[in-house]
Amino acid sequence: MSWLKILGAVIVGALLLTVGILLGHFAIPKGGNGRGAPSWVQTVGRDLNESLLQSFMDQVDSGKIRENLKALASQPHMATTKGDEELVKLLLSRWQDPQIGLDSASEDVYGVFLSFPDPQRPNSVAVGVCGSQIFSTRRSEKNVTADQAHADVVQPYAAYAPPGNPRGRLVYANQGKRSDYLELVNMGINLNGTVAITRYGGAGRANKAVNGAEFGVAGVVVYTDPADINDGRAFEEETYPNSWYLPPSGVERGSYSVYFGDLLTPYYPAKGNMPGQGRALIHDGIPPIPTQPIGFEDAQTLICDVQVNVHNQRVIKNSSNVMGFIRGSEEPDRYVLYGNHRDSWVHGAIDPSSGTAVMLEITRVLGKMLKEGMRVWGVHRGATIPSEFYSKLRERSVAYINVDISVFANATLRAQGTPPAQSVIFAAAKQVPGSSMSVYDNWRNHFSRISPSYGVIPNLGSLGAGSDYASFIHYLGITSMDIAYTYDRNKTSARIYPAYHTAFDTFDYADRFIDPGFTSHQAVARTVGNVLLRLADSLILPLNVSDYGEKLDELYSAATQGDFLANLNANNLSLGPLKAAIGQFKSVAADFNQRIMKLKEEESPSPLQIRMVNDQIMLLERAFLNPQAFPNQYYYSHVIWASKSSDQATFPGLADAYTSALETGDWDQVRKHLTIVVQAVESAASTLEAMA
Amino acid sequence: MSWLKILGAVIVGALLLTVGILLGHFAIPKGGNGRGAPSWVQTVGRDLNESLLQSFMDQVDSGKIRENLKALASQPHMATTKGDEELVKLLLSRWQDPQIGLDSASEDVYGVFLSFPDPQRPNSVAVGVCGSQIFSTRRSEKNVTADQAHADVVQPYAAYAPPGNPRGRLVYANQGKRSDYLELVNMGINLNGTVAITRYGGAGRANKAVNGAEFGVAGVVVYTDPADINDGRAFEEETYPNSWYLPPSGVERGSYSVYFGDLLTPYYPAKGNMPGQGRALIHDGIPPIPTQPIGFEDAQTLICDVQVNVHNQRVIKNSSNVMGFIRGSEEPDRYVLYGNHRDSWVHGAIDPSSGTAVMLEITRVLGKMLKEGMRVWGVHRGATIPSEFYSKLRERSVAYINVDISVFANATLRAQGTPPAQSVIFAAAKQVPGSSMSVYDNWRNHFSRISPSYGVIPNLGSLGAGSDYASFIHYLGITSMDIAYTYDRNKTSARIYPAYHTAFDTFDYADRFIDPGFTSHQAVARTVGNVLLRLADSLILPLNVSDYGEKLDELYSAATQGDFLANLNANNLSLGPLKAAIGQFKSVAADFNQRIMKLKEEESPSPLQIRMVNDQIMLLERAFLNPQAFPNQYYYSHVIWASKSSDQATFPGLADAYTSALETGDWDQVRKHLTIVVQAVESAASTLEAMA
Known part of the structure; x- marks a missing residue:
C-alpha cells in the first residue's frame, strides 16, 4: 500500500x-x-x-x-x-x-524516478490578509511518542505533485471526484483559479488534482476527515497515544500517481544500462497542479483565500x-x-x-x-x-x-x-488454529458469501x-x-487504519x-x-480453475441487470456469444477437474502428463490477458480485472465502453469490448481443453 | 503469397x-x-x-x-x-x-471481410475524347490455353480498393513510393486530381494509392512492367505458352492491404459468434482512392486523360x-x-x-x-x-x-x-539428394554467406x-x-515468377x-x-538458439555504420548498453549449448530436465515480443523482425525512429526504441540462463 x-x-x-x-x-x-x-x-x-x-x-x-x-x-x-x-x-x-x-x-539496483519535498523550503498551505500571512499549516506531526521527532521524518507532501505557489479562493470539493467538481459548477460556482480542498477517499489521490485542473482549479489541498478515518473522533485525548485513532496533526502522505510502476520507464526496468524514454514521454496520471496534504487540525482553520506552497523536486535515485x-x-x-x-x-x-x-x-x-x-x-x-x-x-x-x-487490525483474516x-x-486457513476456532471459520464469520457451488464460504475479495x-x-x-488480518467492521468504519x-x-x-x-x-x-x-x-497445483466460473457468471449477470441489456439490444448487441462462452468455460473446467481426479488415482502417472496439467493451470490466468484491450491504461492487460471508472459491475472494458456510449453514442466500442471479453473467455476455456 | x-x-x-x-x-x-x-x-x-x-x-x-x-x-x-x-x-x-x-x-468456418469486383459492371481504365470513349482496358486475360476462358476466372481488380470513377490527367509515378510522388511535385507537377500510373514493385500494393492520395492523386493504375517480370520480353511470341514469361494481356491481381489479417476483426477470430468491431473501426492501410491493375499491353496504350472505373464491393463471406x-x-x-x-x-x-x-x-x-x-x-x-x-x-x-x-523455379532451395x-x-537439406549433389550443397552454390561461426554456408533469408x-x-x-525452390538469379531477374x-x-x-x-x-x-x-x-529440439547471436551482431553492426553512431552520440545516446546486452546473449547461449551437450551425454536424463531445456528453446522467440513496441503497426510485436520503412539496416524500431528523428528531432523516440531493443535482447538472454 x-x-x-x-x-x-x-x-x-x-x-x-x-x-x-x-x-x-x-x-x-x-x-x-x-x-x-x-x-x-x-x-x-x-x-x-x-x-x-x-x-x-x-x-x-x-x-x-x-x-x-x-x-x-x-x-x-x-x-x-x-x-x-x-x-x-x-x-x-x-x-x-x-x-x-x-x-x-x-x-x-534500479534508478527510480522519485519526488521529494525540499528540506530547505517546506511545503505549506497559508492564509494571508492584505499581504501578510496570518496562518500556515504545520510542517510535521506533533511529537507525542518521540518517534515523531526523529530527524528523518519526512514533511507531509504529495509525491509527484509539481512545485508552485497558487493562491486563490478556497472551495470545498468533497472527495475531488469529477462528479464533485461538476456539482459545484452546476451550482454556478466558478472554479477558475480556486484552491480546492478535498478529503481523502472516493477518488484516487492524483485524480483529485487531475479532475480539478480540468475545471480550472489552480491548487488542491487534501485533508484526512475524522469521519472517514477516526469513527468521528477528533479530539486529541481520544487519539493516539490513547487509542489507535489519528491525532489531529496527523497527515497522510502518499504517491500521487494514477498508475503503478516507474513513471520514466513504463514497461522497462529502471536500470542504469537502459537508455529509458526521456522525461518528455512521461505518461499522464500525476497531478498537473500543486497539491498538498494536511491534517484535520489544520483543515479546520483554513478560511477564504489560501496559498498552496509546494516545493517538491523530482529526482532519479538508486534503490535496491x-x-x-x-x-x-x-x-x-x-x-x-x-x-x-x-x-x-x-x-x-x-x-x-x-x-x-x-x-x-x-x-x-x-x-x-x-x-x-x-x-x-x-x-x-x-x-x-x-x-x-x-x-x-x-x-x-x-x-x-x-x-x-x-495486519490492519486483529479481528479476522482478509x-x-x-x-x-x-x-x-481455504485449505491453508482451515489448518491454522485461532483462539477459539480455525482462521477459516473465523473468517467466514466475518466476511461470507453464498456460493452456488459451495454454499456459505468466506468471501475472497478482488484485487x-x-x-x-x-x-x-x-x-x-x-x-x-x-x-492480511483486518477489522471487525461492526466496530469501526475507518477507511484504513488511522495512522496510515x-x-x-x-x-x-x-x-x-x-x-x-x-x-x-x-x-x-x-x-x-x-x-x-x-x-x-503439491504434485498437482492446488489451484481450482473451475472457481473462475462463478466470477464470470457474476460479471455476466451484472450486464443483464437494469437498463444494461435493453440498451445493448437497442443497439443490435447481444450477450448471447458471451453467455455461450462462459457456459463453454464452465463445462471445459469441470471436465478438466475430472481428468485431474483420474490422474490422481493413477499409481504412477507420467511426469510429462503431470507437467502438462500443471501448465494448463498455470497458464489459465495468462489466457485472460490482452495487451490490445486497454491501449490507454498502461500496464493493464487482464480483461477480467483491469481498473474501470464506470460503476457498472460487469467486465471492466465493457462497463467503461457502455457508460461512455450512453454519452457519446459510440456503440462500436461496446461491440469491440464484448468481442474482447468473448475471446478472453474462449481462450481461457481453450487452455483447459483436453489435448487432441 | x-x-x-x-x-x-x-x-x-x-x-x-x-x-x-x-x-x-x-x-x-x-x-x-x-x-x-x-x-x-x-x-x-x-x-x-x-x-x-x-x-x-x-x-x-x-x-x-x-x-x-x-x-x-x-x-x-x-x-x-x-x-x-x-x-x-x-x-x-x-x-x-x-x-x-x-x-x-x-x-x-470464419466470416471474413472480403472485396470482389462486380460481375455486372466490370472495372476498367478508359480513354475518352470529347465525351466518347476511344479505348478501354480488357476485361480479362487473352485466352491462350483454354484455362483463361474458364467461367470462374475473376476479372482483374485491386481487392479492397474503393469503388469510384475518377478521371484525370495521366501521370507516370514510377513505383508509387512516397519518394516517387515527391520527385514529381519537386519537378513542379501538380498531382491534384491526376490519375497516377505506377508499376508493380518497390512499394507495397496498397501503398501506391495511400502515398498518391497524400499528394491529391484521384486514382491509381498499376501495371506489370516487362522489365520487372519478363526479363524485358514483351512480344506475344516470346511469352506463355511459348515460355514461362507473362503474355501482354496478363494482369496481376492482389490484395491491396498493408497489414495482414482480417480487416474487420484485427486480433480476434472472424467467427460468427464474435460481435466484432463495426466497420467504422477498420484500420487504415487500404487504398483511399480507386485503384486498378492492368497488363502491359494496355499500359502502352494509355495516353493523356484517363478514367479509372472501379466497382469493387466489400462483403463478409464464410470461408473454412x-x-x-x-x-x-x-x-x-x-x-x-x-x-x-x-x-x-x-x-x-x-x-x-x-x-x-x-x-x-x-x-x-x-x-x-x-x-x-x-x-x-x-x-x-x-x-x-x-x-x-x-x-x-x-x-x-x-x-x-x-x-x-x-516451387518458384527449379534451380535451388531457398x-x-x-x-x-x-x-x-541445414540438417534436413544435407540429407536430401539432388541430381548431382545434396540439396544443401546446391543451395550453398546459389546463395551463400560467410558466417563468423561456420564459414561459407547457405544464406537463410529473413521472413x-x-x-x-x-x-x-x-x-x-x-x-x-x-x-521453397527458386530461381537461378544468373538466368532471370524476374521480380517473381511471371504468371503470378x-x-x-x-x-x-x-x-x-x-x-x-x-x-x-x-x-x-x-x-x-x-x-x-x-x-x-527429437528428444531435444533441434533449433540452435545460439545462431541468434550472428543476427544480433549484424543488426548492431549496421547501427555503427555511416553517420548513425555519430548522430546518436551527438544526441547523448550510446550503443553501449545494446552491445553489452548482445554480448551477454551470446555468452549465455553458448553456456546453454554446453549444458545441452552434457545433458545429451547423460544415460537417462530426467524427462523434466529435458522439458525444461526444450521450453527454454521454444520460448526464446517469445522473449523478443513486445506488444507495446509498435503501437501503430498492428499485429507487429517482434522487436527483431517487425516491418520498417527506413532503409537503415538495423533493428526495425530503432531504424524508423532514427530516420524520423533526423527530420523531426524527436530523439526521445530513438531512446525509447534503444531501450526496447536492449530489453528484448536481455529478455532473450535471460530465457536461456541456467536455473538458479
Missing part, C-alpha cells in the same frame, strides 16, 4: 513440485524399483508432505515477528534514504545467514530490489513468488513492515528447515531474476503471494485474489491495483493473492493497538507459509 | 518428442528394466529415429505431387468460391481417408480453415505447425497449389506410416485448435513451417526463417510479412520458416515451365518433411 511498487523484497522461490524442501527421510529407498530405473523415477512423483506443513506452522513464532517489526520500524525508512538502505543490509544478512539463510539472496531464492529440486523452472515492498513513508510499522516482519519469520523457518537436512539439488546462484523480469516471470510463475500490510487462489487459501501485486496480475497475468502513512505508524502503535501479542501476525505467517508450501510442494 | 492469410490449410500436429509416429519396433522391450518401473520410463527418453526419416523421404513421390497439383489447380479457386469450397472437401477427404488419413481432421492433426504420444501439449493458404486468385497452380500439393504428399506418407503400425496413443479429436488460436498457439508451439509457393531454424533446415507465416512470427513470436496472380498460373504452366518432372517439388517435400519429423521427434 505504499508508493514504490516496483521495489521491495521479493522472495523468488523456484519451488514448484517437490521443491528443495524435502526432508531427509524422503531419500530414495534402496532397491524396490529394480536395477536400471533412473533415480528420478522416484522423485518426480512425490506429492505434498503434510507433516512438513505442520512442522512449518509449529515453528512460526509470534515473538520473533514482534522482534522483526521492532527492528524494521525502528527508524523512518522512506525509499532511498539511509533507513531504507539499512533494511537492504538486514534482509540480505538474514537470507544469507549460515543457520537460517535461504539457498541464495541478492540485491539488484532484494531477492532470496530457494531452488526447486525437480522443476527449478517454475516459480512460486512471494513479495512485499520494503520502503515506508515514515517509520512504516504497519505499512509495510508488518508484512516484512512476517516474511522474515517465514523465511527464518524455511531457511532453518533447509539447513536441517532438506534436499537441495543443484547449484545456488545469485541474481537469477535480473532486471528483465517480465518474460521469465510470465513464462514460469505459478502464483504470486503478496503480504504488504499483514484475503483477495483471483478465483483459482480460493482453493489453496485492485493498490499494492505490490499490481504488475503481477494486471500486466503479467499471474494468479495472485493478497493476505503518517508519523504515528510506529512500532509502539502496532504493539499497543494493532496486534498486541502479535497473534494475528502469527496467523498470517502460518496461513501464508502454508499456501506457499502447498503451491511449491 | 496470396491475400487470405488467415485461412488456409494448417496441419496442426501435436507432434513434439517421440510423437505418434514411432514404428512398431519401438515397442517397450519386455523385461530389462526391472519390475515396478512405470512404462513411461521407457518412452519419455526416446530420441529421433533416423531410419524413420529415411523411410519418409524414400516414399515421397514426385508423380503423386504432380497429380495433386493437377487436381488442385483444375479450376479457379478464389476464396469463398465454389472451386475453393471443393478444395475444402478434397483436403478433408484425404486427411480422413482410412488408408492414408491423419489422426483427425476438421474444418472451422481446414486442419489435420497427428497427436503426439508423449507431449500432446507441444505443437509443430505446418501450413499454407488454400485460396488462389485464379487457378493458382503455383500460388498456392504448389505448396498444397507438397503438403498433401507429406501427409499422405505420414498418414500411411501411421496406419502401418506407428504408435498412436490416446484419443483422436476433432477441432482442438478452435477459433481462439492465439493463447494456445503462443503457449505451446515449437515452430511453424510454411510452404506457400513451393529458405527463410528466424535464426534457430537454420540448424534444422517478411508476405506469406502465411506473418501472424505466427510477428504476433505470436513462434520460430518460423518458409521453404494472373490467369496464366495454371497446371500446364507449372508442368511445362516451372518444374517439369516435379523433382523440385519432391525435393521441397523431402526437406520439409525431414524438418517436420526432426522437430517432432
Whole structure:
C-alpha cells in the first residue's frame, strides 16, 4: 500500500513440485524399483508432505515477528534514504545467514524516478490578509511518542505533485471526484483559479488534482476527515497515544500517481544500462497542479483565500530490489513468488513492515528447515531474476503471494485474489488454529458469501491495483493473492487504519493497538507459509480453475441487470456469444477437474502428463490477458480485472465502453469490448481443453 | 503469397518428442528394466529415429505431387468460391481417408471481410475524347490455353480498393513510393486530381494509392512492367505458352492491404459468434482512392486523360480453415505447425497449389506410416485448435513451417526463417539428394554467406510479412520458416515468377515451365518433411538458439555504420548498453549449448530436465515480443523482425525512429526504441540462463 511498487523484497522461490524442501527421510529407498530405473523415477512423483506443513506452522513464532517489526520500524525508512538502505543490509544478512539463510539472496539496483519535498523550503498551505500571512499549516506531526521527532521524518507532501505557489479562493470539493467538481459548477460556482480542498477517499489521490485542473482549479489541498478515518473522533485525548485513532496533526502522505510502476520507464526496468524514454514521454496520471496534504487540525482553520506552497523536486535515485531464492529440486523452472515492498513513508510499522516482519519469520523457518537436512539439488546462484523480469516471470510463475500490510487490525483474516487462489487459501486457513476456532471459520464469520457451488464460504475479495501485486496480475497475468488480518467492521468504519502513512505508524502503535501479542501476525505467517508450501510442494497445483466460473457468471449477470441489456439490444448487441462462452468455460473446467481426479488415482502417472496439467493451470490466468484491450491504461492487460471508472459491475472494458456510449453514442466500442471479453473467455476455456 | 492469410490449410500436429509416429519396433522391450518401473520410463527418453526419416523421404513421390497439383489447380479457386469450397472437401477427404488419413481432421468456418469486383459492371481504365470513349482496358486475360476462358476466372481488380470513377490527367509515378510522388511535385507537377500510373514493385500494393492520395492523386493504375517480370520480353511470341514469361494481356491481381489479417476483426477470430468491431473501426492501410491493375499491353496504350472505373464491393463471406492433426504420444501439449493458404486468385497452380500439393504428399506418407503400425496413443479429436488460436498457439508451439509457393523455379532451395531454424533446415537439406549433389550443397552454390561461426554456408533469408507465416512470427513470436525452390538469379531477374496472380498460373504452366518432372517439388517435400519429423521427434529440439547471436551482431553492426553512431552520440545516446546486452546473449547461449551437450551425454536424463531445456528453446522467440513496441503497426510485436520503412539496416524500431528523428528531432523516440531493443535482447538472454 505504499508508493514504490516496483521495489521491495521479493522472495523468488523456484519451488514448484517437490521443491528443495524435502526432508531427509524422503531419500530414495534402496532397491524396490529394480536395477536400471533412473533415480528420478522416484522423485518426480512425490506429492505434498503434510507433516512438513505442520512442522512449518509449529515453528512460526509470534515473538520473533514482534522482534522483526521492532527492528524494521525502528527508524523512518522512506525509499532511498539511509533507513531504507539499512533494511537492504538486514534482509540480505538474514537470507544469507549460515543457520537460517535461504539457498541464495541478492540485491539488484534500479534508478527510480522519485519526488521529494525540499528540506530547505517546506511545503505549506497559508492564509494571508492584505499581504501578510496570518496562518500556515504545520510542517510535521506533533511529537507525542518521540518517534515523531526523529530527524528523518519526512514533511507531509504529495509525491509527484509539481512545485508552485497558487493562491486563490478556497472551495470545498468533497472527495475531488469529477462528479464533485461538476456539482459545484452546476451550482454556478466558478472554479477558475480556486484552491480546492478535498478529503481523502472516493477518488484516487492524483485524480483529485487531475479532475480539478480540468475545471480550472489552480491548487488542491487534501485533508484526512475524522469521519472517514477516526469513527468521528477528533479530539486529541481520544487519539493516539490513547487509542489507535489519528491525532489531529496527523497527515497522510502518499504517491500521487494514477498508475503503478516507474513513471520514466513504463514497461522497462529502471536500470542504469537502459537508455529509458526521456522525461518528455512521461505518461499522464500525476497531478498537473500543486497539491498538498494536511491534517484535520489544520483543515479546520483554513478560511477564504489560501496559498498552496509546494516545493517538491523530482529526482532519479538508486534503490535496491532484494531477492532470496530457494531452488526447486525437480522443476527449478517454475516459480512460486512471494513479495512485499520494503520502503515506508515514515517509520512504516504497519505499512509495510508488518508484512516484512512476517516474511522474515517465514523465511527464518524455511531457511532453518533447509539447513536441517532438506534436499537441495543443484547449484545456488545469485541474481537469477535480473532486471528483465517480465518474460521469465510470465513464462514460469505459478502464483504470486503478496503480504504488504499483514495486519490492519486483529479481528479476522482478509484475503483477495483471483478465483483459482480460493482453493489453496481455504485449505491453508482451515489448518491454522485461532483462539477459539480455525482462521477459516473465523473468517467466514466475518466476511461470507453464498456460493452456488459451495454454499456459505468466506468471501475472497478482488484485487485492485493498490499494492505490490499490481504488475503481477494486471500486466503479467499471474494468479495472485493478497493476505492480511483486518477489522471487525461492526466496530469501526475507518477507511484504513488511522495512522496510515503518517508519523504515528510506529512500532509502539502496532504493539499497543494493532496486534498486541502479535497473534494475528502469527496467523498470517502460518496461513501464508502454508499456501506457499502447498503451491511449491503439491504434485498437482492446488489451484481450482473451475472457481473462475462463478466470477464470470457474476460479471455476466451484472450486464443483464437494469437498463444494461435493453440498451445493448437497442443497439443490435447481444450477450448471447458471451453467455455461450462462459457456459463453454464452465463445462471445459469441470471436465478438466475430472481428468485431474483420474490422474490422481493413477499409481504412477507420467511426469510429462503431470507437467502438462500443471501448465494448463498455470497458464489459465495468462489466457485472460490482452495487451490490445486497454491501449490507454498502461500496464493493464487482464480483461477480467483491469481498473474501470464506470460503476457498472460487469467486465471492466465493457462497463467503461457502455457508460461512455450512453454519452457519446459510440456503440462500436461496446461491440469491440464484448468481442474482447468473448475471446478472453474462449481462450481461457481453450487452455483447459483436453489435448487432441 | 496470396491475400487470405488467415485461412488456409494448417496441419496442426501435436507432434513434439517421440510423437505418434514411432514404428512398431519401438515397442517397450519386455523385461530389462526391472519390475515396478512405470512404462513411461521407457518412452519419455526416446530420441529421433533416423531410419524413420529415411523411410519418409524414400516414399515421397514426385508423380503423386504432380497429380495433386493437377487436381488442385483444375479450376479457379478464389476464396469463398465454389472451386475453393471443393478444395475444402478434397483436403478433408484425404486427411480422413482410412488408408492414408491423419489422426483427425476438421474444418472451422470464419466470416471474413472480403472485396470482389462486380460481375455486372466490370472495372476498367478508359480513354475518352470529347465525351466518347476511344479505348478501354480488357476485361480479362487473352485466352491462350483454354484455362483463361474458364467461367470462374475473376476479372482483374485491386481487392479492397474503393469503388469510384475518377478521371484525370495521366501521370507516370514510377513505383508509387512516397519518394516517387515527391520527385514529381519537386519537378513542379501538380498531382491534384491526376490519375497516377505506377508499376508493380518497390512499394507495397496498397501503398501506391495511400502515398498518391497524400499528394491529391484521384486514382491509381498499376501495371506489370516487362522489365520487372519478363526479363524485358514483351512480344506475344516470346511469352506463355511459348515460355514461362507473362503474355501482354496478363494482369496481376492482389490484395491491396498493408497489414495482414482480417480487416474487420484485427486480433480476434472472424467467427460468427464474435460481435466484432463495426466497420467504422477498420484500420487504415487500404487504398483511399480507386485503384486498378492492368497488363502491359494496355499500359502502352494509355495516353493523356484517363478514367479509372472501379466497382469493387466489400462483403463478409464464410470461408473454412481446414486442419489435420497427428497427436503426439508423449507431449500432446507441444505443437509443430505446418501450413499454407488454400485460396488462389485464379487457378493458382503455383500460388498456392504448389505448396498444397507438397503438403498433401507429406501427409499422405505420414498418414500411411501411421496406419502401418506407428504408435498412436490416446484419443483422436476433432477441432482442438478452435477459433481462439492465439493463447494456445503462443503457449505451446515449437515452430511453424510454411510452404506457400513451393516451387518458384527449379534451380535451388531457398529458405527463410528466424535464426534457430537454420540448424534444422541445414540438417534436413544435407540429407536430401539432388541430381548431382545434396540439396544443401546446391543451395550453398546459389546463395551463400560467410558466417563468423561456420564459414561459407547457405544464406537463410529473413521472413517478411508476405506469406502465411506473418501472424505466427510477428504476433505470436513462434520460430518460423518458409521453404521453397527458386530461381537461378544468373538466368532471370524476374521480380517473381511471371504468371503470378494472373490467369496464366495454371497446371500446364507449372508442368511445362516451372518444374517439369516435379523433382523440385519432391525435393521441397523431402526437406520439409525431414524438418517436420526432426522437430517432432527429437528428444531435444533441434533449433540452435545460439545462431541468434550472428543476427544480433549484424543488426548492431549496421547501427555503427555511416553517420548513425555519430548522430546518436551527438544526441547523448550510446550503443553501449545494446552491445553489452548482445554480448551477454551470446555468452549465455553458448553456456546453454554446453549444458545441452552434457545433458545429451547423460544415460537417462530426467524427462523434466529435458522439458525444461526444450521450453527454454521454444520460448526464446517469445522473449523478443513486445506488444507495446509498435503501437501503430498492428499485429507487429517482434522487436527483431517487425516491418520498417527506413532503409537503415538495423533493428526495425530503432531504424524508423532514427530516420524520423533526423527530420523531426524527436530523439526521445530513438531512446525509447534503444531501450526496447536492449530489453528484448536481455529478455532473450535471460530465457536461456541456467536455473538458479
